[in-house]
Amino acid sequence: MSNNPAEQLALWADQLRAMAAHGLRFVDNPYDEERYHKITAIALDMLALATGGTLADLEPLRDTVLRHTTPFAVGDAAVIDDQARILLIRRADNGLWAMPGGVLEVGETAAEGVVREALEETGVACEAVGLVGIFDSRFCGTKSRHHLYQIVFLCQPTGAAVVEASHAHEVHETHWFAEAELPTAIDPGHVSRIPIAFQIYRGERTPFFD
Secondary structure (H helix, E strand, C coil): CCCCHHHHHHHHHHHHHHHHHHHHHHCCCHHHHHHHHHHHHHHHHHHHHHHCCCHHHHHHHCCCCCCCCCCEEEEEEEEECCCCEEEEEEECCCCCEECCEEECCCCCCHHHHHHHHHHHHHCCCEEEEEEEEEEECCCCCCCCCCCEEEEEEEEEECCCCCCCCCCHHHEEEEEEEEHHHCCCCECHHHHCHHHHHHHHHCCCCCCEEC
16 A cells, blocks of 8 residues: 555556446446446546546546556466476366466556465465466467456465465366376467466576567
């Protein structure tokens, strides 16, 4: 949390803005759409308070900055233990195996986001120790209606006791796999990225980017 109240208020406003923008992009009913518009209005009020501006000054941002759409930043954790096994989840939505991960949130670093996602989906605490790469969803096999920047970090378990996954409903099961024993039913967007994670783990290459 920032020691500057105005900066912290602006950050909270941006977090609300991000939630509303994501919601408005995927909303499928008028009731939630109205709620997301109200959240956007609250974010605008907070931003005006934080910057000392007026709502009239900030109103032009409503349909530009506040609704601006860019590629979504998502993160995946390539959690590899000291036995050279990678932690994978079998996704509930398609039944395929993948690295734990998800959409990064405003107010966290990319590394913090993948660590959070790994803990939420598997209950395994880990720390990011290196960058595997930044992947463009258009070129790595990801099946998505949206353009994604997929940031993958090499992570290692902290050794803390495994806890109950808070997002277990998103996952059918979790398992540790050696590279030679990877399952065949891997999500298309992870097929090419998992081998790169193992190469980074062994120090055989530099981080990937498109």
